[in-house]
Amino acid sequence: MNNYTKGIFITKVGAEIIKQKLEDIIKEFQKYAPNKQRLRLLCKKVCYLLIDFLDTYFENKMWSVNNYKRKLNSISMSDNIETLQKDMTYINSLLFDFKLMLSNTIPLKDLPSCKGILEIKDKDIAVKCAKDLVQNNIISKSISTIVLIDKAKNVVTIDDVAQFYLAIYQELKRLNCEEHWPLSSIEQTLLSKAREELGYCYLAYVKTDIEIAQEVRDLIKGENQVNNYISSQYNNNLNNHLLSPTF
16 A cells, blocks of 8 residues: 555445445546646546545544545645646545555454464464464454465464554554544544554463564563553444554
8 A cells, every 4th residue: 555545444334335436436537627627627526525435434533534534625625737637646546545445444343363362271272373373263364364465475473463453553653643633532442452452462472482573572561561451441333344454
């Protein structure tokens, strides 16, 4: 993914419904405009369609949605022909990224977890399972596709699950610190989920004697801190929503 759809997106409905609406907007964007004035009008129209698209199909109290609505609103109000090519390129890239993103959304109820390793009493079996969480049914095969988007091998380890949640955790912390964005309730819920799962990853590392990833070690200073992470209250009402893999 490139920087056009930076951030975390959570859908309100199934991906197939959103994909169809996006295709309609793409068709509109591809319409012929005989001159720059008509092209600017087309650009404005697509901006309005995308703003409505974001409002209708995505949780719109999140930074990501607000950020792109603000950018699109700025473009829609512009009559500057000189910036037209730049604006059209931006919209084109945004449409492409949304299409790619929607092909990789994950139901929140199916997010990966290392909690299953902690429930295995036999340490040798736990260590064996930790070497490939998908093969040993610790996490589902569908999730491995998401986690392994940029991986060449077809194996999912504790490190992969930890990196998945670290990306969410770090992005939400960045919003709060760098963007000065007060996290919405849904973003706070997602942050709690990431913290909880990182706690399970830490305990899974300890149980299997696998070296703890440095980023996890930097975050959780020891086993005495783990309870501060796994005690998070995760709102199950969001389980049917879909999470984007973009950060």
